[in-house]
Amino acid sequence: MLRDRGSIKWTAMMLPEQVKALRQFDWEQEKKVKPELDEQQLEMMEETICEAMEHHLELCFTYFDQEEFHLLIGKVHFVDVDKKELRILDFHGDVNRLKIRNLADVKIR
Known part of the structure; x- marks a missing residue:
């Protein structure tokens, strides 16, 4: 052998x-390399986030931070347009701040 x-x-x-x-x-x-999203992908993610906020649905966020992909599941609590970030309430009740530029994918759970 x-x-x-x-x-x-x-x-x-x-x-x-x-x-x-x-x-x-x-x-x-x-x-790992951060993916570059085109305008169509960003628009689809925006529609998904708006729909989830309207109907109080949980979302599954895939984001890129420190050369790694991470997964976060929760509801969008607030969209801060000035800071370009989302505030997401997870199932523990913690509020997570997620920069929009770091998003890779958003799906309704």
């Missing part, structure tokens, strides 16, 4: 600069 150790096997024969570059490359491969 072949048991390969991948890049670990070769690091003993590499220069320290090469090992550092290889680790940096691996780290950049795992890095």
Whole structure:
């Protein structure tokens, strides 16, 4: 049976600069990129949020923060147009502030 150790096997024969570059490359491969939303997607999310506020529905928010995607479920409590953020009341009763620019997706739950 072949048991390969991948890049670990070769690091003993590499220069320290090469090992550092290889680790940096691996780290950049795992890095997630914030998606750019077009106007149509933003409009659809806005309609979903307005409908949920009107009918007091729970929403499932997917947002991007600190190079990671996060999920938040709750009701929109307030839309702050000046700060461009949503205040979301989750099922614990906590109010979460979510920047509109960080939104990736909004769905009715």
